[in-house]
Amino acid sequence: MRELNETHNPTLASWVVSANQGDTDFPIQNLPFGVFRRKGSSEPFRGGVAIGDQIVDLPRIAASCLVSDQAKQAAEAGGMKNLNALMALGPSAWSALRLALSRLLRDGAAGQALVGSCLVPMNDVEYDLPAHIGDYTDFYTSVHHATNIGKQFRPNNPLLQNYKWVPIAYHGRASSIGVSGQSFRRPLGQVKDAETTTPVLTPTRSLDFELELGIFVGMGNRPGDPIPITDAEEHVFGICLLNDWSARDLQGWEYQPLGPFLSKNFATTISPWIVTLEALVPFRLPFTRETADPQPLPYLDSTLNRASGAIDIRLQVGLLTVGMQAAGAHADYIAETSYHHAYWTMAQMVTHHSVNGCDLRPGDLLGTGTLSGPGTNQAGALIELTAGGKRPVHLSSGEKRIFLEDGDSVVLRGWCERPGATRIGFGECWGTLLPARL
């Protein structure tokens, strides 16, 4: 795990004034990475780092002579059309670049005019996916989600026997992953009602969101070489928000015996900013197991993982209907939870994924699975929040929802805060459901 260093100092302020406002997601203690260009331009997409309401343009930093050696090399790698080359460089390069940027952006730093010329206002940009995602794997790390959703699909057997031993996961679809702002048509698929013997092809009637985090792999491993849990976090570049849109009626009919397919692969949305593990150091928590639960097998256990395997990332889901938008209203926040409720840690995910020799590559994406917490309003999907449709979600507009309706937008938010540390945020992850193509 990364260690606390001068970049975490809560007394640091930036000469970028917007970075010092209490509600910013991007103070100088955060410095997340993304890929951007000026909106509507034909500029190449390239890597950048968020600071307040500005973006540090990495190719310009690399060319500026403001940073040297390892940080310059990292800025060059990060300045390409995606962050894969930077991801491949490993933690010491990421850390060197982050430290160099922290020093350049601090109150009183020299060269502010030159650094200022490397800033692009966030309001003027559009984002691309931060990485070429070679493979996308989605885990199932919330025992609360597994139990809640298990009840819908298998009322008599909600939590399967393997759950508390195996960090369950499946391969997802990389092609349909989009960046915040993604809109997609309501998918068609086969649905079979309980009363009929024949399925029909129909637009899904139960389009749901799933509140997840996305974990980007940094350095990969060679085929056949597992990543031990003591090294696992060295292979993680950082974390973003992820919405794993799901069509529940398609899922129920198709998922046996090989898992979800068309019910998930039409769209997955991630936030543009990847928060580094280094920025998250102040918010780590012990990873614990209930006394009644089995301890993880030795390959999934380590002193470090027990001491600080969890992270207290607060998460919210907002819903904005067409009606609310027309009335100028903001999204209603309908669920709130924290990543620290997860049953399996990030390190356990990486180690389990590679224990059979499977190779992870820089830019691969691991979803956490829906991060439902133990409470009723901590559920990360409508199917759980509505108890399988029995209890509609009521919105401030007077509308209610069992599942999403055409035109609905969902926004995920995430942030970390605790006394003695500066609040950092993940930005937002927006997606919009369009009517079906008929």
Added chain:
Amino acid sequence: MRELNETHNPTLASWVVSANQGDTDFPIQNLPFGVFRRKGSSEPFRGGVAIGDQIVDLPRIAASCLVSDQAKQAAEAGGMKNLNALMALGPSAWSALRLALSRLLRDGAAGQALVGSCLVPMNDVEYDLPAHIGDYTDFYTSVHHATNIGKQFRPNNPLLQNYKWVPIAYHGRASSIGVSGQSFRRPLGQVKDAETTTPVLTPTRSLDFELELGIFVGMGNRPGDPIPITDAEEHVFGICLLNDWSARDLQGWEYQPLGPFLSKNFATTISPWIVTLEALVPFRLPFTRETADPQPLPYLDSTLNRASGAIDIRLQVGLLTVGMQAAGAHADYIAETSYHHAYWTMAQMVTHHSVNGCDLRPGDLLGTGTLSGPGTNQAGALIELTAGGKRPVHLSSGEKRIFLEDGDSVVLRGWCERPGATRIGFGECWGTLLPARL
């Protein structure tokens, strides 16, 4: 579907003498695409076309002034480090290049010396994956396999209710796909025996092969735009052999509820040559359903698919142990079947995959799933051939196998033949199991 044309003429012979031998996989009627370079060289990998025991070097053809216009453009696209750009061009480009090469390679063609200088002997080359595989999807199109394997995992419920309605599929792992000649360590994973309550981490005790075909997507579709079944084959570039190595003990413990993961993602091996759909035209067969089976839903049905949705690709699995190799023996062929037994066609796979708007991209790979036929010796996996371990496979060396042992190599072969057409082949797909890393 492509149509019969002059490239299929069985009376055509080539001035490349090896292409006219009765046992060649690569007569002038085949002309499959792959990616190669001289063995052990630092040459760039580039696209080529097999003819007899030679390979047509596509960049040299493109530069040679021997072909013009559309064929030249296709040869340039195919001459890159992978075939993705050629795949994206679509059937008329593929067909133009194939026709131009057929004319250049025929007996009596002009410019033989110049074309001869564009040939590289197959014996001198090494292969790379023919495409950058953005996403790999594995289907489950053999009802015989689904029933046989269902009996192992769910004795009371082998064939699930959805099977005859839904072309079942799941997402596979792209990173661990390798080309023929791939070797990989016996994977470790969690295994739980029926008698115990606690799983253990162990090298798999039940490493199996799966005989499949791999279907490469040519042109993609835009997100949200399904591919109708009448257009589906226009999006298919061609077909290769595919071995979906599987660890059955890992699979049994991990696969509920989200499908296979570590039991499959350590290695998948494909053959180097992609046989085009055009070359396969003479071997198409009607796609039929038993009277007792439901007809496909309308989106999975078309006149063309009924008339010629199936393809009679003969398939064989060979096994070569360390002992057999030491004794100079060849592989024993332990199973033989045909692709025409599949329950779902290639067009149905493409259309189902995109019916929800999921975008397919050039170079995406669709596995057919294990292609077991109805007979006992037509099964495409050891778990089926041995009836779940009850009936070992006996080899000519006197050895026997329930599952694979360290050092075993598996070879898949495929070919098409019928009276009135020239036999074409798929080459071979080899893979070798190495001992576990301990």
